[in-house]
Amino acid sequence: MATPTKNILLDDQLCFALYTANKRFNHFYAEALAPFKLTYPQYITLLALWENSPMTVRELGSHVNLDSGTLTPLLKRMQTQGWVERNRDETDERQVNISLSQKAIDAKTDIFNHVNSCMELLGMDQKTYDNARDTVNFASERIKNADPKKIDYTGTEV
Amino acid sequence: MATPTKNILLDDQLCFALYTANKRFNHFYAEALAPFKLTYPQYITLLALWENSPMTVRELGSHVNLDSGTLTPLLKRMQTQGWVERNRDETDERQVNISLSQKAIDAKTDIFNHVNSCMELLGMDQKTYDNARDTVNFASERIKNADPKKIDYTGTEV
DNA sequence: TTCTAGTATATTGTACGCAATTAATTAGGT
DNA sequence: ACCTAATTAATTGCGTACAATATACTAGAA
Numbered sequence: 001m002a003t004p005t006k007n008i009l010l011d012d013q014l015c016f017a018l019y020t021a022n023k024r025f026n027h028f029y030a031e032a033l034a035p036f037k038l039t040y041p042q043y044i045t046l047l048a049l050w051e052n053s054p055m056t057v058r059e060l061g062s063h064v065n066l067d068s069g070t071l072t073p074l075l076k077r078m079q080t081q082g083w084v085e086r087n088r089d090e091t092d093e094r095q096v097n098i099s100l101s102q103k104a105i106d107a108k109t110d111i112f113n114h115v116n117s118c119m120e121l122l123g124m125d126q127k128t129y130d131n132a133r134d135t136v137n138f139a140s141e142r143i144k145n146a147d148p149k150k151i152d153y154t155g156t157e158v
Numbered sequence: 159m160a161t162p163t164k165n166i167l168l169d170d171q172l173c174f175a176l177y178t179a180n181k182r183f184n185h186f187y188a189e190a191l192a193p194f195k196l197t198y199p200q201y202i203t204l205l206a207l208w209e210n211s212p213m214t215v216r217e218l219g220s221h222v223n224l225d226s227g228t229l230t231p232l233l234k235r236m237q238t239q240g241w242v243e244r245n246r247d248e249t250d251e252r253q254v255n256i257s258l259s260q261k262a263i264d265a266k267t268d269i270f271n272h273v274n275s276c277m278e279l280l281g282m283d284q285k286t287y288d289n290a291r292d293t294v295n296f297a298s299e300r301i302k303n304a305d306p307k308k309i310d311y312t313g314t315e316v
Numbered sequence: 317t318t319c320t321a322g323t324a325t326a327t328t329g330t331a332c333g334c335a336a337t338t339a340a341t342t343a344g345g346t
Numbered sequence: 347a348c349c350t351a352a353t354t355a356a357t358t359g360c361g362t363a364c365a366a367t368a369t370a371c372t373a374g375a376a
Contacts, residue, residue: 010206018179019183021294021298032309037316051168057354065178066333072356093354095353095354096354109163114309115166129172132294135294139280140182142280148190156264158195181333197362199362215324216324226327228363231362
């Protein structure tokens with residue numbers, strides 16, 4: 001006899017909690033970054049570059065977990081707005097080096113100060129914040145290592 | 159004397175943890191839902207409808223946190239693929255009632271069983287899973303209630 | 317009833333996100 | 347040097363997301 005089907009309720013799902021929280025953070029950062037005309041993916045791109053510049057598109061992508069299909073147009077927009085520079089590597093012309101512009105270097109302190117001020121609105125102390133991040137990262141690792149292709153579907157074809 | 163600028167490191171950020179975990183879940187569900195040719199937003203739309211059908215676009219949107227700009231084309235695709243039906247309300251023609259098709263009603267058990275099987279790959283016991291979801295939802299509430307527009311930017315204009 | 321304010325959905329425009337493909341370049345073996 | 351495989355970006359196509367606007371319809375006041 002088959003196992004009874006376990007019900008799935010939207011509001012009980014971890015995926016939906018993450019999906020919703022991520023969208024809310026997007027909205028939060030859209031407002032926090034509005035003075036700088038930066039989107040959230042552009043902001044994390046700058047965070048990565050402030051830690052290490054220049055980087056190739058590939059290296060940058062490995063830090064922010066985005067591929068060239070997303071990064072190429074994103075970086076072109078950031079170049080247009082003066083945040084980054086894009087240059088073909090002279091020794092290996094397959095690669096494109098992405099570097100911070102002077103504007104991005106100069107704006108770093110202002111952006112950090114403003115974002116940090118906005119973060120205080122969350123009203124989460126450091127311990128709560130760190131615990132939340134670590135919990136999410138723990139789940140994130142589990143999700144990354146799970147491969148549903150291993151489960152073969154035995155039901156009716158749709 | 160001004161407060162020294164607090165550094166912001168990408169991998170320390172809760173937003174980036176959520177952003178990355180959400181993308182990984184998207185990939186996870188893309189594979190888990192592949193036998194049904196459903197995307198993740200389409201899946202949560204079905205979850206909402208399995209709990210309550212029919213609903214107007216507005217009601218549905220309040221459950222999944224999406225507006226008509228996203229839902230209208232998404233629901234049209236789902237209608238094309240036979241998951242839902244869209245009907246103008248007869249008493250109030252501004253509203254469109256979204257209801258489950260027979261295909262969606264019939265597929266529910268197969269989808270639940272398959273998704274539940276995939277979820278076991280995460281290797282998270284119920285307590286760990288519930289704790290992670292509650293932690294994310296706690297942060298999510300804080301993010302929702304924070305309004306960065308309240309913080310006026312005092313730095314240099316970009 | 318007629319005008320007006322409000323409501324519900326659809327549309328438009330911009331920006332991701334990613335799978336799949338293409339194009340250019342490089343490196344490695346013969 | 348020459349051919350092939352591998353590597354790196356860019357491009358294409360599709361599906362979200364969402365702000366802003368447009369359109370259609372309803373309800374309420376005068």
